[in-house]
Amino acid sequence: MTADAPDRRPVRAGSSWTDTEVALAAWSSLCEPGDRVAGALVHALGAVQALDWVRSAVLGGVLPSLPVGPDDHARLARAVARWAGRLAGLEPERDLDRLARLGGRFLSPAGPGWPAGLSDLGVAAPFGLWARGELVQGRTGELAGALTRSVAVVGARASTGYGEHVTAELASGLADRGWTVVSGGAYGIDAVAHRGALAGDGPTVAVLAGGVDRLYPAGNTRLLQATAATGAVVSEVPPGAVPTRSRFLKRNRMIAALTRGTVVVEAAWRSGALSTATHATELLRPVGAVPGPVTSAASAGCHRLLRDGAAVCVTDVREVVELVGAAGQVDGCGREEQDGLTRLQEQVLDVTPVNRGSSVETVARAACLTERETWAALGALELRGRVRRAGSGWQKIRS
Amino acid sequence: MTADAPDRRPVRAGSSWTDTEVALAAWSSLCEPGDRVAGALVHALGAVQALDWVRSAVLGGVLPSLPVGPDDHARLARAVARWAGRLAGLEPERDLDRLARLGGRFLSPAGPGWPAGLSDLGVAAPFGLWARGELVQGRTGELAGALTRSVAVVGARASTGYGEHVTAELASGLADRGWTVVSGGAYGIDAVAHRGALAGDGPTVAVLAGGVDRLYPAGNTRLLQATAATGAVVSEVPPGAVPTRSRFLKRNRMIAALTRGTVVVEAAWRSGALSTATHATELLRPVGAVPGPVTSAASAGCHRLLRDGAAVCVTDVREVVELVGAAGQVDGCGREEQDGLTRLQEQVLDVTPVNRGSSVETVARAACLTERETWAALGALELRGRVRRAGSGWQKIRS
Numbered sequence: 001m002t003a004d005a006p007d008r009r010p011v012r013a014g015s016s017w018t019d020t021e022v023a024l025a026a027w028s029s030l031c032e033p034g035d036r037v038a039g040a041l042v043h044a045l046g047a048v049q050a051l052d053w054v055r056s057a058v059l060g061g062v063l064p065s066l067p068v069g070p071d072d073h074a075r076l077a078r079a080v081a082r083w084a085g086r087l088a089g090l091e092p093e094r095d096l097d098r099l100a101r102l103g104g105r106f107l108s109p110a111g112p113g114w115p116a117g118l119s120d121l122g123v124a125a126p127f128g129l130w131a132r133g134e135l136v137q138g139r140t141g142e143l144a145g146a147l148t149r150s151v152a153v154v155g156a157r158a159s160t161g162y163g164e165h166v167t168a169e170l171a172s173g174l175a176d177r178g179w180t181v182v183s184g185g186a187y188g189i190d191a192v193a194h195r196g197a198l199a200g201d202g203p204t205v206a207v208l209a210g211g212v213d214r215l216y217p218a219g220n221t222r223l224l225q226a227t228a229a230t231g232a233v234v235s236e237v238p239p240g241a242v243p244t245r246s247r248f249l250k251r252n253r254m255i256a257a258l259t260r261g262t263v264v265v266e267a268a269w270r271s272g273a274l275s276t277a278t279h280a281t282e283l284l285r286p287v288g289a290v291p292g293p294v295t296s297a298a299s300a301g302c303h304r305l306l307r308d309g310a311a312v313c314v315t316d317v318r319e320v321v322e323l324v325g326a327a328g329q330v331d332g333c334g335r336e337e338q339d340g341l342t343r344l345q346e347q348v349l350d351v352t353p354v355n356r357g358s359s360v361e362t363v364a365r366a367a368c369l370t371e372r373e374t375w376a377a378l379g380a381l382e383l384r385g386r387v388r389r390a391g392s393g394w395q396k397i398r399s
Numbered sequence: 400m401t402a403d404a405p406d407r408r409p410v411r412a413g414s415s416w417t418d419t420e421v422a423l424a425a426w427s428s429l430c431e432p433g434d435r436v437a438g439a440l441v442h443a444l445g446a447v448q449a450l451d452w453v454r455s456a457v458l459g460g461v462l463p464s465l466p467v468g469p470d471d472h473a474r475l476a477r478a479v480a481r482w483a484g485r486l487a488g489l490e491p492e493r494d495l496d497r498l499a500r501l502g503g504r505f506l507s508p509a510g511p512g513w514p515a516g517l518s519d520l521g522v523a524a525p526f527g528l529w530a531r532g533e534l535v536q537g538r539t540g541e542l543a544g545a546l547t548r549s550v551a552v553v554g555a556r557a558s559t560g561y562g563e564h565v566t567a568e569l570a571s572g573l574a575d576r577g578w579t580v581v582s583g584g585a586y587g588i589d590a591v592a593h594r595g596a597l598a599g600d601g602p603t604v605a606v607l608a609g610g611v612d613r614l615y616p617a618g619n620t621r622l623l624q625a626t627a628a629t630g631a632v633v634s635e636v637p638p639g640a641v642p643t644r645s646r647f648l649k650r651n652r653m654i655a656a657l658t659r660g661t662v663v664v665e666a667a668w669r670s671g672a673l674s675t676a677t678h679a680t681e682l683l684r685p686v687g688a689v690p691g692p693v694t695s696a697a698s699a700g701c702h703r704l705l706r707d708g709a710a711v712c713v714t715d716v717r718e719v720v721e722l723v724g725a726a727g728q729v730d731g732c733g734r735e736e737q738d739g740l741t742r743l744q745e746q747v748l749d750v751t752p753v754n755r756g757s758s759v760e761t762v763a764r765a766a767c768l769t770e771r772e773t774w775a776a777l778g779a780l781e782l783r784g785r786v787r788r789a790g791s792g793w794q795k796i797r798s
Contacts, residue, residue: 292691294691303714306705307714313702
């Protein structure tokens with residue numbers, strides 16, 4: 001399969017798209033990613049009516065009335081001015097057909113299979129997801145399903161051997177454990193993350209800043225083809241769109257929103273990977289940072305996150321799973337749902353007796369933990385119905 | 400200067416010691432470091448009377464009455480039993496003379512030059528400090544002064560080239576900036592910390608687990624001599640005392656208490672350096688941990704501290720100074736010398752009333768501290784003559 005070769009799925013005729021899909025596809029061409037005015041307008045009017053409204057505004061030279069105040073009026077006027085230039089060139093059906101010829105699927109917020117996490121971005125959410133690859137070939141919802149159990153593994157383009165080694169270990173370990181690795185398809189850490197996941201026989205998802213017909217950067221074309229072959233390559237901009245610098249930055253919010261948590265492996269003091277971490281934090285997704293030698297500039301951004309308390313220190317795949325597993329209360333599959341305990345909780349549960357109550361001090365000593373850690377773990381275990389208070393102590397509930 | 404060579408200070412005649420100093424010296428032989436029962440007894444009765452009390456108890460075969468409840472009675476009985484064996488062999492004046500011949504000085508909590516931080520250990524505080532080296536040669540209080548601006552730099556014996564490099568940078572950088580580096584004189588990180596401080600022309604203080612006449616470990620003899628030549632070598636056990644395993648562990652609380660904060664450079668998953676960090680946390684001193692490669696077992700303990708939120712990530716000397724500098728509100732100059740109070744003690748002193756006694760609970764609540772912290776602070780303030788017991792409560796002494 002080359003970048004533009006047709007996939008096995010038959011081309012869907014342009015007329016088979018709904019009006020809303022076509023309008024959303026148009027919106028994803030009309031404005032730049034993360035355009036909050038566009039998002040608000042589409043949320044308020046619906047994609048089709050919002051597009052009609054813009055057309056009227058541009059053709060009529062005056063903004064049609066909207067239930068908005070004067071401030072928003074000014075913002076709308078500026079937005080219309082910046083959208084106007086692209087209005088004539090919109091060919092959403094051509095774009096949708098182009099995606100279909102790649103065997104891709106256009107997912108829309110209202111339609112089936114939309115990855116729910118993206119909606120957490122609110123008015124900055126993408127209008128749709130232009131996706132291609134194995135996860136959008138079969139049953140609808142496969143991509144969204146894979147993403148309910150996903151981790152973003154991101155980092156510096158200028159990675160070191162150390163960072164690449166750790167990334168490969170993490171990504172393949174995550175894949176082994178049934179987690180989907182999401183990254184940005186860039187050189188360095190991103191590429192190793194995708195490659196590691198593929199090595200672990202897990203699906204991996206690349207979120208591109210340009211169209212999914214352009215497997216950018218060129219040096220990663222084969223890797224991204226392999227990514228699509230078992231996972232997916234997705235973008236919020238239509239086929240043919242160029243990966244500009246600003247689109248790279250906006251793309252990071254999607255990586256954060258699509259996943260359960262973000263792990264930064266190596267990042268310089270100022271690095272795009274840190275913006276992904278910031279977005280994850282804003283979306284209340286947990287962030288992990290892998291420490292490295294303090295003598296390595298490639299780890300400075302990770303240490304910055306740790307110092308700022310913006311990330312938890314993670315050193316192996318078990319700790320990454322603990323980080324993101326703890327985040328999602330309700331989990332995708334069986335055992336995790338049943339157990340889903342942190343290592344600390346497991347340690348405490350192991351030493352809590354079934355037949356009698358045991359004091360926190362005794363449990364702490366037996367588990368080799370501080371009393372504070374033990375209290376926290378017992379509290380969490382109590383909520384999960386695994387232990388109960390017995391007099392002044394604690395007792396395991398027989399399962 | 401060799402380990403036992405006389406220093407330039409003339410030998411002080413045994414008779415020049417005060418009764419209290421002799422009794423405290425005796426206590427430091429009589430029981431093991433951190434014996435809380437001994438500490439409580441000495442706090443309650445004073446060192447001389449407490450010693451008399453033990454002598455009566457052992458000679459009479461029955462505990463002389465004390466204003467304590469039955470629980471404490473049982474603990475006292477057990478303590479007397481464990482002290483009894485050493486009572487006959489006590490030769491505190493010989494020990495003090497031995498220290499004097501080394502040019503050392505015995506510092507006691509009631510006497511001048513006592514490093515105030517040690518009193519934060521409450522009843523687990525050492526009875527005195529057996530110190531030798533340049534910082535106890537000249538004017539009294541020089542050692543205590545150097546310690547008001549000090550950082551513990553500790554870590555694994557089994558250090559790596561990476562950890563040693565970072566330690567040397569930190570220690571010399573701290574010395575450059577006028578900070579005293581305190582460590583345990585052990586192989587590995589400790590040794591490099593002392594060496595780095597010496598390279599930075601700063602005083603450094605080694606806290607030994609055995610007597611200061613034994614510069615242990617043997618391989619560090621010259622380093623510890625150099626440490627004494629510009630700084631100090633200190634211990635809570637008298638000359639001749641053997642550095643046992645339990646004394647090493649107890650020694651760590653002194654390193655934590657003597658300093659403004661503790662930095663762990665490299666530490667295995669289970670490491671003595673982590674116990675120093677734990678003590679520092681309990682004493683409300685900030686703890687920093689230097690990250691390293693996650694592939695290095697020598698950094699696993701540091702990463703553990705970071706993961707647990709027990710330490711702040713520090714990567715260079717600037718960040719270490721930020722860490723410990725932020726801890727002491729009152730800095731080296733002026734006010735700190737005059738008062739010599741920790742922040743905790745100041746908080747407690749601020750809310751302790753002058754006109755009437757106030758219970759520990761009330762003081763704790765007003766100072767927004769735990770009762771344990773408040774007890775520790777009140778004990779230290781009492782020793783400094785800043786508060787006194789009033790009925791069942793505490794009262795500030797008008798200054």
